[in-house]
Amino acid sequence: MQDNLPPYLEILNPEQREAVLHSGKNLLILAGAGSGKTRVITTKIAYLIREQGLDPRSIMAVTFTNKAAREMAARARLIDGRAGDAMMRTFHSFGAWFLRRHAVLAGLNSNFVIYDEDDTVSLLGTIDEESPRAVLRTTAALISRAKDYFLSPDDPELDLIDYRPEFRKTYALYEERLKKIGNMDFGDLIKKPVEILRSNPDLARRFRERFKVIMVDEYQDSNIAQFKLLAELSGPETYLCVVGDDDQSIYRFRGAEVRNILEFPERFPGTDIIRLERNYRSFEPILNLASSVVDHNRGRLGKTLRAERGRGKLPELAFLPDQDEEAAHCADLIQGKSTGSVRSVYSDWAILYRTNAQSLGFETALLKRGIPYKVVGSLKFYEREEIKDALALLALMVNPLDEVAFRRIINKPARGIGGTTQDKILESAYANPPVEGGLLAAARNCSLSAKAAAGIEIFASFMDKAKKLISPEEQKTKNIEPGSSSKKTGKITKWSAKNPIRADEGLSVCVASLIQDSGLAEYHSTHDEINGLQRLGNLQELVNAASLYPASEEGLAEFLEHIELDRSIEENKDTGSDFVTLITLHNTKGLEFKRVIMTGLEQGIFPREDKEGDDLEEERRLFYVGATRAMDELYLCSCAFRRMFGRTSIMTPSRFLYELDTLSIRIIGKAPIGFAGKTGLKQPALIRAAKISSDGRWKQGDRLFHDDQGYGAVMDISETDDGPIVKVCFDNGQTRRFLSLYQSGNFTKIKEDEWG
DNA sequence: TAGTTTTAAGTTTTT
DNA sequence: CTTAAAACTA
Numbered sequence: 001m002q003d004n005l006p007p008y009l010e011i012l013n014p015e016q017r018e019a020v021l022h023s024g025k026n027l028l029i030l031a032g033a034g035s036g037k038t039r040v041i042t043t044k045i046a047y048l049i050r051e052q053g054l055d056p057r058s059i060m061a062v063t064f065t066n067k068a069a070r071e072m073a074a075r076a077r078l079i080d081g082r083a084g085d086a087m088m089r090t091f092h093s094f095g096a097w098f099l100r101r102h103a104v105l106a107g108l109n110s111n112f113v114i115y116d117e118d119d120t121v122s123l124l125g126t127i128d129e130e131s132p133r134a135v136l137r138t139t140a141a142l143i144s145r146a147k148d149y150f151l152s153p154d155d156p157e158l159d160l161i162d163y164r165p166e167f168r169k170t171y172a173l174y175e176e177r178l179k180k181i182g183n184m185d186f187g188d189l190i191k192k193p194v195e196i197l198r199s200n201p202d203l204a205r206r207f208r209e210r211f212k213v214i215m216v217d218e219y220q221d222s223n224i225a226q227f228k229l230l231a232e233l234s235g236p237e238t239y240l241c242v243v244g245d246d247d248q249s250i251y252r253f254r255g256a257e258v259r260n261i262l263e264f265p266e267r268f269p270g271t272d273i274i275r276l277e278r279n280y281r282s283f284e285p286i287l288n289l290a291s292s293v294v295d296h297n298r299g300r301l302g303k304t305l306r307a308e309r310g311r312g313k314l315p316e317l318a319f320l321p322d323q324d325e326e327a328a329h330c331a332d333l334i335q336g337k338s339t340g341s342v343r344s345v346y347s348d349w350a351i352l353y354r355t356n357a358q359s360l361g362f363e364t365a366l367l368k369r370g371i372p373y374k375v376v377g378s379l380k381f382y383e384r385e386e387i388k389d390a391l392a393l394l395a396l397m398v399n400p401l402d403e404v405a406f407r408r409i410i411n412k413p414a415r416g417i418g419g420t421t422q423d424k425i426l427e428s429a430y431a432n433p434p435v436e437g438g439l440l441a442a443a444r445n446c447s448l449s450a451k452a453a454a455g456i457e458i459f460a461s462f463m464d465k466a467k468k469l470i471s472p473e474e475q476k477t478k479n480i481e482p483g484s485s486s487k488k489t490g491k492i493t494k495w496s497a498k499n500p501i502r503a504d505e506g507l508s509v510c511v512a513s514l515i516q517d518s519g520l521a522e523y524h525s526t527h528d529e530i531n532g533l534q535r536l537g538n539l540q541e542l543v544n545a546a547s548l549y550p551a552s553e554e555g556l557a558e559f560l561e562h563i564e565l566d567r568s569i570e571e572n573k574d575t576g577s578d579f580v581t582l583i584t585l586h587n588t589k590g591l592e593f594k595r596v597i598m599t600g601l602e603q604g605i606f607p608r609e610d611k612e613g614d615d616l617e618e619e620r621r622l623f624y625v626g627a628t629r630a631m632d633e634l635y636l637c638s639c640a641f642r643r644m645f646g647r648t649s650i651m652t653p654s655r656f657l658y659e660l661d662t663l664s665i666r667i668i669g670k671a672p673i674g675f676a677g678k679t680g681l682k683q684p685a686l687i688r689a690a691k692i693s694s695d696g697r698w699k700q701g702d703r704l705f706h707d708d709q710g711y712g713a714v715m716d717i718s719e720t721d722d723g724p725i726v727k728v729c730f731d732n733g734q735t736r737r738f739l740s741l742y743q744s745g746n747f748t749k750i751k752e753d754e755w756g
Numbered sequence: 757t758a759g760t761t762t763t764a765a766g767t768t769t770t771t
Numbered sequence: 772c773t774t775a776a777a778a779c780t781a
Contacts, residue, residue, distance in 0.1 A: 064771070092771050116771095133776065134765080186771055254770065355767050377770085418757050565771070586769045608768060622769080645766070646772035 006050075008043060008079050012036075019274045020044045022241075023052075026271040028264050029243040032305045033290075033628035034281025034592065037243050041215055042072055044241070045086055046079035048213060056085035058212040060233075063090055064221050064251075066566040068590055072217065087211075091226050093565050095189030098196075102203060106196045109182030111557065113395040113402055114564040117144065118388070120174075120185055122404045126426075127173050143171050147187025148255025150194065150225040180430065181401050190225040197232040208235035218589070219244035219264070223255040227267075240268060246301045247294050250586060250622050252614065262301065279305045279628075281592055283312025285664040286634045290627035292661035297617045315627075315634035317657065319669035321705075322641040322648075323358075323600075327365030330597050333635060334371060334580060346372055348594035350581040352626050354606040358599065359582050372579040377587045382567050386524045386535045390542055391563065393514045397467060398557050400438020401429075410443075413523040415455030421448060462517035469510040470551050507555045508547035515539050585626045596630035598623075601638040602651035623656050636665075640705035650705055670710035709734055 009017060019029050019040050031037035045061060048054040061076075063069045069090050076083035089097065096114065103110040115123070120140040121133070128136065142162050151158045153172035161167075178185065184192065197204040214234055216222065219242035222230075234240050242264060249258045265271040279287055284307035291305065320326045334349050351362050359375055366373045381387060389412060392405035399405075403426060411417045417425075429442035440463065443456045515521050521539055525532040545563075549555040581593065585606075600606050607619035627634060638653045702714040712730035729735050 066771085090771070189771085250769075251771095253768080355769075357767050414758070416757085420757085567771085584769065605767090618769095643772080 008046065012039070012043065013278055015274055015276050015278070016040050016043075019276070020047050022272060022274065023239065026239065026268045027241040028261070028271050028273045029241065029276060030273060030301060030303060031243050031245055031276040032279060032303055033245065033248065033625070034279040035276035035305070036278075036280060037217070037245075037276060038068075038072065038075065038590075040276070041217060041243060042076040042083075043079060044215070045076045045083050049082050049086075050080050054212065056082045057087070058210055059083075059086040059215075060094075060211045060213070061086060061088045061215040061217070062094060063088075063217045065590070066090055066093070066568065068217060069093070071590075090565070091222075091229070092186060092189045095193050095229075096184075096561055096565065098193045099184065099189065102196055102200075103192070105200055105203065106192060108179070108184075108192065109399065109401075111399050112182055112184045113399045113405070113560060114189070115178070115183050115185045115404065116564065117141070117186075118383070119183075119404045120144070122407070123177060123181075124170070124174060126403070126407070127177060128170060139167065139170055142167060143174060144185070144187050145255055146171060147185070147191050148223040148225055150191055150228050177403075181403050182399055183402060183404075187225070190223075190229055194225065194228045194232055197229075204232060205235075207233055208238060211238065213239045213241070215240075216242040217244075218248075220246050220249035220258060220261045221251045221256045222260045224257050224260075225255075227257070227260050231267075234268075247297075247303075247621055248589065248625050250589065250618060250625055252618050262299075275303055277303050277305055278308050280308050281631050282628060282634075283307060283309050283632060285312065285314050286627060286630050288664040289315050289634065289660055290624045292664065293627075293656050293659050294620050294624040296659050297620050299617075313633050314666045315630075315636065315664060317601075317636040317638070317665050317667050317671075319653070319667070319671050319710075320637055320639050322639050323361050323643060324365075326599055326637045326639050327361045329637060330362060330599070330635075331365050331369050331371060333595075333597060334366075335369065346578045346580050348632075350583055350588070350591075350593040350596050350629065352583060352585050352588060352596060352598045352629070353600050354585055354608065354622075356584055358605075362582055362599075366580060366582075372576065373582055374579045376581055376583040377568055381538065381541075382563060384535070384538055386520070386539055387542055389520055389524075390511070390515050390539055391560070393463075393466075393518060393520070394511065394556060394560055396439075397463065397470075397514075398553075398560055400440060403439065406439045409518070409520075410459060411455075413519045415458060416449070416451035417455045421452045424448070459518075462514065465517065466510050466514045469513055470507070470553055470556055505547040507549040507551050507559055508543045508545075510551055510556070511546040512543045515543065585622050588629050589625055592629050592631055594631045595633040595635070596626070597635040597637065598626050599637045600642075601636050601654040601657055602642065603654055604651065605642070606654055607656070620656065620659075640670075640711075650703060670705075704728065706730065706736075709736065 005017075009020065012020060013036075016036055016039065019027065020043050029037065029040065031040070041061065045059055048059060049056050061072060063072060069088055073084065073086075073088045076086070076088070087094070099108070099112070100110050103112065117137075117140050120143065121136045124136045124139055125133075128139075131139075146152075146158060146161045149157075149161065151161060153168055153175060158168060158171070178188075197207065211233060214230065216230065221244075230240070242261070244261045246258055246261055249256060249261070252258065260267075265273065282290075287305050287307045294300075318329055320329055330351055334346065353359060353362070363373065363375065382391070389409055392402075392409040395402050395405040396409065407422055407426075410422065425439065425443045425446050425448075428446045429439055432442070440456070440460050444453075444460065448456065521536060524535040524539070528535055546559055549559040583591075585598075606623070607616055636657070638657060639651055641648050642651050700714055700717065703711065704714065705711050706728070709728075709730040710732055712728045714726050715729045715735070716727040718727075727735065727737050
C-alpha cells in the first residue's frame with residue numbers, strides 16, 4: 001500500500017489502482033459491466049501525465065463511438081487539464097486524421113470525402129447497372145466486411161467473405177473507381193493507414209516514437225483491420241493497454257473479432273491481465289439475472305461480477321397482450337401507476353428495444369400521456385433526401401471529382417441533364433486525364449445538347465459563387481452576399497416563402513447560398529406538398545450546424561468530416577432536461593440508467609430470427625449489455641401479439657426468458673407454462689385470441705393466446721350457424737370452448753361459449 | 757426524359 | 772403499414 005496517494009488515486013479500489021499504476025508490460029484489463037473501466041482509463045491518462053511526467057501528446061486513447069471519445073476526454077481533463085492534449089479519438093476519426101496528413105504517400109487524395117454505405121451502393125450502381133438495388137446493397141456490405149477483415153480484392157482469403165469470382169471482380173472495380181474519384185469509405189479509414197504504415201517504415205517509426213502509450217476502450221469490439229492498425233502503431237517500446245469485456249461483444253455482425261481480446265496475451269507476449277469484477281452499478285438480482293442468461297454461452301473468458309451495492313428490488317417480467325399494452329405498461333411504470341409509488345424523475349428511465357422500428361409505438365404512447373422523451377441515435381436526419389442532397393453539393397465542392405455527389409445533384413432540380421447525359425460526361429472525364437476543376441470542367445468541355453450545356457452553366461455558376469464565399473480573398477468583404485442581409489437572425493426553424501433559408505455566421509453563409517441558389521430549397525418545398533416545410537426546416541438545421549465552422553475550405557472539409565463520422569445529432573425538440581430515453585440495445589453500450597425497461601422479449605424479435613450458434617450467443621451478450629445498464633430497477637416485457645408489416649402475429653416468449661434465473665425475477669401477467677416465478681398483479685380480464693395460421697380459418701393444432709388463460713392450442717372445431725366453435729386446451733391444463741366472433745386479418749376476437 | 761402509378765419488399769444492430 | 776424501386780405514360 002502506497003502512502004500519501006493523491007485523492008484521485010485514493011478513491012480507486014485495489015484492482016483499479018493496480019491497473020492505473022501498472023507499467024512496463026502490456027496490459028489487458030478485463031472489466032465487467034459497471035466496474036469503473038472508464039474511470040480507470042481516464043485516471044490512467046491523468047496519472048501518466050501528472051505522476052509519470054509523460055507528454056500528453058505521446059498518449060493515444062481510442063474508442064469506438066464519438067460519445068465515448070467525448071466522455072473520455074471530458075473526464076480525463078477533469079483530473080488534469082493537460083489530458084486534453086492527448087489524442088483521444090474514435091478509430092475512424094484517427095484514421096481520417098492520419099489520412100488527411102499522409103494519404104499522398106499512397107498516391108491518394110487528401111481532400112477526400114468519406115463515403116457511407118449508401119454512397120458505396122450508388123457507386124456500385126454505376127459499375128454494375130444490371131443488378132437491382134438489393135443485390136448492390138449486399139455487395140456493399142460484403143465489401144465493407146472484407147475491409148473489416150483487411151482483405152483486398154486479390155487476397156486469397158477473400159473467398160471466406162464470398163467465394164464468387166464476380167464479387168472479387170466487382171470489389172476490384174469498386175476500388176479502382178474509388179481511387180480515381182479520390183474518396184474513402186469507412187473501411188478505408190482503417191485499412192489504408194495500415195497499408196501506408198507498412199510501406200513507409202520511416203513514417204511508422206515516427207509514429208512509434210510519438211505514441212509511447214496506446215489505450216483502447218471496448219477492445220472486444222475491435223475488428224481485424226483495427227488490430228492490424230494497433231500492431232503497426234505499437235513497437236517493442238510501446239505500452240499497450242486494452243480494456244474490454246468479452247461478454248459485451250455485440251458487433252460481430254460488423255466484423256468485430258472477439259478473438260482479438262481472447263487472444264490478446266498471445267498476440268502481444270508479456271501481457272499482464274487485471275480483472276475488474278466489482279460492480280458498482282446494479283443491485284444484485286439485476287446482475288444475477290443478466291449473468292444467468294449469458295452463462296448459457298460457451299467460449300467465455302469467464303468472470304464473476306460481485307454486486308457491491310447488495311440486494312435490491314427484484315426485476316419484473318411482464319407478459320402483455322400486445323405492443324400497445326406494452327407501451328402502456330411502460331408509461332404506467334414511468335408514471336408510477338402500477339406500483340403506486342411516487343412518480344420518479346423521467347430521466348431515470350430508459351426504454352430499450354432491439355430494432356429502431358420498435359421506437360414508434362413507445363413514442364406515440366409517451367406523447368399521448370405527455371411524458372417527455374428523447375430517441376437516441378435515430379440516424380434519420382442525415383439519411384433524409386434533402387440533407388443528402390445538400391451534403392452532395394458540399395462534397396462536390398471539397399472533391400470536384402466526387403462522381404456520386406455529382407450524379408446525385410447535377411439534375412436536381414431538373415436541368416435537362418438526365419442519366420444518358422451524365423454517363424456521357426463521366427465517360428469523357430474518365431477517358432481524359434483528370435481535368436483541373438473536376439467533373440464540372442469536364443462537363444463544360446464535353447459536347448452536349450444546348451439544353452444540357454445551359455444546365456451545366458447554371459450549375460457551375462452558383463458553385464463558383466459559393467466557392468467565392470469560402471475563398472480567402474473574399475473573407476474581408478463578405479458583407480456582400482444576399483443571404484446575410486442584416487443583423488443576427490437567430491435560429492430559424494420554420495420556413496415560408498418570405499422567410500427563406502437564412503444564415504449569418506461562418507460557413508453557414510456558404511451552405512445557405514448553395515442550398516438557396518441551387519434551387520434545392522425550392523425543389524424540396526414544392527415537390528413535397530405535405531412535408532415541404534419540414535424539409536426546409538431540416539435544411540435550415542443543417543445550415544445552423546454549419547455556422548459553427550469557419551467560412552474556409554478547411555472549415556468546409558471539417559464540417560463534412562464531422563457529419564460523416566458522427567451522425568448522432570441533438571434532436572432539437574423542445575424537450576427540457578428531464579426526459580425518458582428511447583434507445584436500441586446496441587446504443588446503450590457504456591450508458592447507465594436508474595430504471596431500465598427491456599422490451600420485445602419475443603422469439604424473432606429478441607433474439608432475432610431463430611439465431612443459432614455464434615449469432616445466438618451474440619444476442620445473449622446483447623441481453624447482458626441491456627440488463628446491466630440498470631442501476632436500481634429492471635423491467636422486462638414480452639408480448640403475446642405483435643403487429644409487424646401491418647399484420648398481427650402471435651409471438652412466442654424469448655428463449656432468454658426460459659434461460660434466466662427465475663429466483664431473480666417476479667412475473668406479472670399470464671406466463672406461459674414453464675415459468676415458476678411468483679405471480680404479481682392481476683391483469684384486467686379481456687377475452688381475446690389470435691391464430692397463428694393466416695388463411696382465416698381455424699385448424700386443429702393452431703396455437704393461440706387468451707388473456708385469461710394464457711397460451712393454448714386448438715383441439716377441435718365444430719361449425720354452427722353462428723360460426724365455428726373451437727375447443728381449446730390451454731397450457732395450464734384448462735379446456736374451454738369458444739365462439740368465434742369476428743375477424744380482421746389473422747387476428748380473431750372470440751367470445752367464450754356459453755356451454756364452455 | 758420527367759413525372760406518375762403500380763408493385764414489391766422489408767426490421768437488425770453502426771463507425 | 773411504410774418505403775423504395777421498377778414500370779409505365781405523356
